[in-house]
Amino acid sequence: MPQENPEISADDxxxxxxQELTRAPHDRHHEWRTPVLATQGIAxxxxxxxxxxxxxxxxxxxxLCVYTDARSPKCSExxxxxxxxxxxxxKRLHWQLRVSALATVELEGEQVNAAWERVRQSHAATDYVSPMPPGHIQPARQSIKPDPGDLAxxxxxxxxxxxxxxxDWLALRQDGHRRARLSPSGSLLWLVP
Ligand SMILES: Cc1cc2nc3c(=O)[nH]c(=O)nc-3n(C[C@H](O)[C@H](O)[C@H](O)COP(=O)(O)O)c2cc1C
Structure with a gap:
């Protein structure tokens, strides 16, 4: 297991x-590229x-930023x-990171246009042009491929x-796990793992 200095400062x-979070979106093999997003379901x-x-x-x-289909349940949630x-x-770092955050759903505007420009040339573009919303019951034998014209x-x-x-950062270590709560103000609180 990689061993980070247990006396690491809040800043460090x-x-x-x-460092890991900013690398992840650019590295297909980075394990932090695919986090789990948890929301509170409706009703x-x-x-x-x-x-x-x-x-x-x-x-x-x-x-942090994620793209999704505006019609997906996670948006209304x-x-x-x-x-x-x-x-x-x-697994490489033996680190778990639980990020608590306040979400904003951007449906239009500069950020959405810039994101669409980035993905429209890629294979991922088809994820955002389906005529039916995600989670909709798929009619039998209907093609799930969007019309290429939809991309335009x-x-x-x-x-x-x-x-x-x-x-909430948790590092699994052979000589004793480490856990800390980090906040944007720069404070760090060591917690019992
Ligand atoms: C590796 C992987 C990456 C995914 N990435 C995204 C993503 O970036 N955005 C997204 O909306 N759904 C993504 N999905 C699909 C979601 O996990 C989910 O099935 C879908 O968005 C419907 O979620 P919802 O019904 O809770 O809104 C991904 C699934 C996998 C397996």
Whole structure:
């Protein structure tokens, strides 16, 4: 297991964590590229968790960014209850990161246009042009492939921005696990693992 200095300072730990978070969107093999996003389900549906791709991480504003289909249930869940968690696990680092954040759902505007420009040339573009919303019952034998013409017109890409409130970092170590709570103000609190 990799052994980080147990006496690591708040600044150093936050820097290391953000180093990994900012690398992840650019590295297909980084385990933190695909965190689990947990939201509060609407009405009695209970907690909802699913894998997403981390698209951007900003160490200055403590913001994380994910793309989704604007019609997916996670969007209405976050519009109703913007408090969410993103969970990252890295086997390489032996680190778990539980990020508590306040989400904003961007459905239009500069951020969405820029995101669409980035994905429209890629294979992922087809994820955002389906005529039917995600989770809709698939009619039997109907092709799930969108019409290539759809790529030029309407898309349903939404940008989810997560403003981090706090991060719960857990490092599994042979000589004793380490756990700390990090906040954007720079405070660090060591916790019993
Ligand atoms: C590896 C992986 C990456 C995924 N990335 C995304 C993503 O970036 N955005 C997204 O909306 N769904 C993504 N999904 C699909 C979601 O996990 C989920 O099935 C879908 O978004 C529907 O979620 P919802 O019904 O809770 O809104 C991904 C699934 C996998 C397995």
């Amino acid at each position: 730990l936050a820097t290391r964590v953000w 009695a549906s209970g907690p909802q968790a699913r894998t997403v791709v981390l698209r951007h991480a900003d160490a200055v504003s403590w913001t 976050l519009q109703t209850q913007p408090l969410a968690q993103l969970i990252f696990w890295s 017109s309407t898309h349903h890409l939404a940008v989810l921005s997560f403003k981090v409130n706090s991060m």
